[in-house]
Amino acid sequence: MKLIAIDLDGTLLTSESKPSGEGLAAIRDMLEQRHHRVAICTGRAGYDVRHLVGDDIKLPIISFNGAAIHDENGQLLKETPIKRQTAMEAIAYLEEQDVYFEIFCPDAIYSPSRGEDKLRAEMDVNKSANPDIDYDQLWESALVQFVQFGIKPTEQPLDIIKSGNSAYKLLIFTYNETKLNAIRSHFDNHPYVHTTSSADHTLEVISTETDKGRALQFLAEHYEVPLEDTVVIGDSYNDISMFRIAGTRIAMGNAVDEIKKLSTAVTRKNDEHGVSYALKHLI
Numbered sequence: 001m002k003l004i005a006i007d008l009d010g011t012l013l014t015s016e017s018k019p020s021g022e023g024l025a026a027i028r029d030m031l032e033q034r035h036h037r038v039a040i041c042t043g044r045a046g047y048d049v050r051h052l053v054g055d056d057i058k059l060p061i062i063s064f065n066g067a068a069i070h071d072e073n074g075q076l077l078k079e080t081p082i083k084r085q086t087a088m089e090a091i092a093y094l095e096e097q098d099v100y101f102e103i104f105c106p107d108a109i110y111s112p113s114r115g116e117d118k119l120r121a122e123m124d125v126n127k128s129a130n131p132d133i134d135y136d137q138l139w140e141s142a143l144v145q146f147v148q149f150g151i152k153p154t155e156q157p158l159d160i161i162k163s164g165n166s167a168y169k170l171l172i173f174t175y176n177e178t179k180l181n182a183i184r185s186h187f188d189n190h191p192y193v194h195t196t197s198s199a200d201h202t203l204e205v206i207s208t209e210t211d212k213g214r215a216l217q218f219l220a221e222h223y224e225v226p227l228e229d230t231v232v233i234g235d236s237y238n239d240i241s242m243f244r245i246a247g248t249r250i251a252m253g254n255a256v257d258e259i260k261k262l263s264t265a266v267t268r269k270n271d272e273h274g275v276s277y278a279l280k281h282l283i
Contacts, residue, residue, distance in 0.1 A: 005041040007234035023275035051149035064168035066215030080209040081166035213241030
């Protein structure tokens with residue numbers, strides 16, 4: 001039996017951020033055959049995953065880039081949140097940078113108010129500097145954040161942590177590349193957190209104990225599956241850690257070059273139902 005871990009954005013999800021119908025059907029078929037275990041491994045929140053995939057598909061979920069691991073029945077197996085004091089310091093720093101960010105917690109995704117206004121102001125600056133820029137296309141990339149299941153506004157982001165909530169990750173979204181690079185540099189060599197990314201204009205801050213590779217290894221041990229019998233399907237930088245340890249590594253046709261270099265096979269693009277093709281023909 002193999003353990004197959006499938007990413008969401010850019011992988012099972014199409015460019016419209018919706019699950020590939022063919023991909024979901026292929027997962028259902030594989031689960032019904034009971035030859036292999038299938039898991040979702042994503043930077044998204046677990047409740048967002050269940051909303052996207054549907055309650056009828058029972059499968060383990062590695063969420064928040066590995067900060068939370070649930071089995072197929074929804075039981076929490078392991079979590080690695082950001083240390084409380086570190087989370088508060090990071091949130092205070094991000095507020096000073098005046099950027100849009102989100103706090104991913106076990107119960108909801110908290111977004112400081114006026115975040116949409118900040119992004120529109122950044123787009124106006126980009127538009128002035130680059131008159132030929134496609135404003136609508138630029139805004140579409142931000143809309144992915146606003147339609148996540150479980151997102152809630154907050155006036156006082158620090159109070160989210162002070163009230164006892166755990167922060168699984170912090171996500172920054174900005175069109176200002178200078179600010180994004182400065183924030184990335186700020187967290188470089190931090191003793192308790194590190195950064196990753198799964199899309200343009202974003203940066204994710206997670207615990208140094210968290211990454212998809214460690215989560216996959218934990219889940220494989222939980223189900224007594226050797227690492228050489230694990231399969232991963234992904235496309236972006238936050239998938240690198242699991243591509244470095246899995247036995248079979250399938251890159252999406254739309255994957256970044258770093259993922260393709262680590263892969264043992266390349267499937268079709270996400271808009272060409274690459275997950276379905278991989279499950280039917282490459283495993």
